[in-house]
Amino acid sequence: MTRLTVSDLACRRAGRLVLRGVGFSLEAGDALVVTGRNGAGKSTLLALLAGVLRPDAGTIAFEAPGEATLPESVHWLAAKDGLKAQLTARENLLFASACLGGGLSADAALARVGLAAGADLPTAYLSSGQRRRLTLARLLASRRPVWLLDEPTNALDSQGQALLADLLREHRADGGIVVAATHLPLALPEARELALGPAATAERDA
Amino acid sequence: MRAFLALLRRDLVLAARIGGSGGLGLVFFLMIVAVIPFALGPDLNLLSRIGPAILWIAALLSTLVGLDRLFQADEEDGSLDLLRLSGTPLEILVLAKATAHWLTTGLPLAVASPLFGLLLALEPAAMATSLVSLLVGTPALSFLGAIGAALTASLRRGGLILAILVLPFAIPVLIFGVAASDPAAEARAQALLFLGALTLIAGVVGTLAAAAALRSRE
Numbered sequence: 001m002t003r004l005t006v007s008d009l010a011c012r013r014a015g016r017l018v019l020r021g022v023g024f025s026l027e028a029g030d031a032l033v034v035t036g037r038n039g040a041g042k043s044t045l046l047a048l049l050a051g052v053l054r055p056d057a058g059t060i061a062f063e064a065p066g067e068a069t070l071p072e073s074v075h076w077l078a079a080k081d082g083l084k085a086q087l088t089a090r091e092n093l094l095f096a097s098a099c100l101g102g103g104l105s106a107d108a109a110l111a112r113v114g115l116a117a118g119a120d121l122p123t124a125y126l127s128s129g130q131r132r133r134l135t136l137a138r139l140l141a142s143r144r145p146v147w148l149l150d151e152p153t154n155a156l157d158s159q160g161q162a163l164l165a166d167l168l169r170e171h172r173a174d175g176g177i178v179v180a181a182t183h184l185p186l187a188l189p190e191a192r193e194l195a196l197g198p199a200a201t202a203e204r205d206a
Numbered sequence: 207m208r209a210f211l212a213l214l215r216r217d218l219v220l221a222a223r224i225g226g227s228g229g230l231g232l233v234f235f236l237m238i239v240a241v242i243p244f245a246l247g248p249d250l251n252l253l254s255r256i257g258p259a260i261l262w263i264a265a266l267l268s269t270l271v272g273l274d275r276l277f278q279a280d281e282e283d284g285s286l287d288l289l290r291l292s293g294t295p296l297e298i299l300v301l302a303k304a305t306a307h308w309l310t311t312g313l314p315l316a317v318a319s320p321l322f323g324l325l326l327a328l329e330p331a332a333m334a335t336s337l338v339s340l341l342v343g344t345p346a347l348s349f350l351g352a353i354g355a356a357l358t359a360s361l362r363r364g365g366l367i368l369a370i371l372v373l374p375f376a377i378p379v380l381i382f383g384v385a386a387s388d389p390a391a392e393a394r395a396q397a398l399l400f401l402g403a404l405t406l407i408a409g410v411v412g413t414l415a416a417a418a419a420l421r422s423r424e
Contacts, residue, residue, distance in 0.1 A: 050287070050291060051290070051291075052287055052290060068293075069293070071290070071291050071293065072291070072292075072293035074291060075291075076287060076288075076291060078284055078287060079284075080282070080283055080284025080287065081283070081284055082283060082284035082285045082287060082288040083283065083284075084216070084220060084283065084285065085283075086219075086220055086223040087216070087219065087220070087223075091216075091219070094212075095212055095213075095216050096288065098208050098209060098211075098212030099209045099212060099213075099288060099289060099291075099292035099294070100288070100291060100292055
C-alpha cells in the first residue's frame, strides 16, 4: 500500500517562513490540489516532497511496497522542465527513463501525448505547449507512483488539458498519488484541497 | 550504472551538437599557442625550451573556459533536479559529468598537442613527453574544476569566481605537468608519477567535494 503522510511541515527560505503547519495524508489513488496565491509556498511544498529542500520542522513519511524512498518514487513536473534544447524529444525521454526508471517506450509515450510526429525534432523547435506535452510524456516513460505537478495546465490547449485529465485519471486508477499545485481548476474528481493561506507567508521570522 | 552511462552519453552528445561546448576549449588552446610565437619573436631555441610550459598553460586556461557551465546549464533548465530524483548517488553523476568534460576538453587537447607543438618548434621527443604528461595530468584539471563548477552552479556570473577558486589548486598540476614534459629532465619519471598521483587524488576529492557542494545548495 502506498501512503504519503505529511505532518506539521514548516520550511524557511531566505529567513522567511514560507510554510508552517502543513499536514495531509494521501493513499493510493488519492489526489491533493494545493492552492494559494503567488508566493504562498506551493512550489516550496513540492520541492520539499521531492526531497530537494529540507523541512525546518515536521515530517514526511512515505510507505510503499519495496524499499523505494520518496525521492526515488516521485515525478516532479516543476517550473524548470529539465529538457535539453539541443536533444530531440525522443533523446530527452530516453535520458529521463534511464535516470528515473523504465515505463512506456519513448515512442509509445510520445504517441500518447500527441507528439509522435515531433519525436526527432530538437526540443528547441517545440512550442511551449509541446514542451509541456513532452514533460507529460516523461511521466509515462518512467513509471513512478507519486506525481508532483507544478501548474500542470500551463501552456496546454484545451485538448492538452483533456489529455492531462485522462492521464491523471489513469494514474490514480493505477494506484498512483497526485499532488498538484495550481491556481486554475483541475479536472481532478474527489481531490482533496489544501489552501496555503497568506497567514503562513505574512509571518516574518524575528 | 545506467544513469552514469546515460549522463555520460548525453553530455558527449550535447558537446558535439551545435551550440555545445565541444570545440570551445580546443579553439582557445589553439589561439594561445598560435599567438605566443608572434609575441616572443623569432628565437626558436627560446620557443622550444618554453614550449611544454606554453602547452600546459594553454591547457589549464582552456580547461577553465566554459567550465562554469558544467553544472550551471543543468541547474538552470532543471536537469539537475531530475538527476537528483534518479536515486543514483550524486557522486556517480559528478563522476559522469567530469569524465564527459575531460573527454571533450582535456583529451582532445592532449591528442592535438603534438600538432600544436609544431608551432612551438618542439623536438619530437618533447612532443611525445608533452602528450603523455597532458594525458596523465588534464583529468586532474577537470576534476578540480568540477568542485568550483559545483560551488558556483547557481551563480549567474560564476566563471570568474570559479577560476579564482580553482587556479591555486591547479598550480601543483601545472608544476609537475611541465616537469614531466621535459625529456631532458632527470626527474621526469618521478614528476610523471606525481602527476598521476595528483590526478587520482583529484578524481576522489573532486568527485566527493563537488557532490557535497551540489547537495548543500538550496
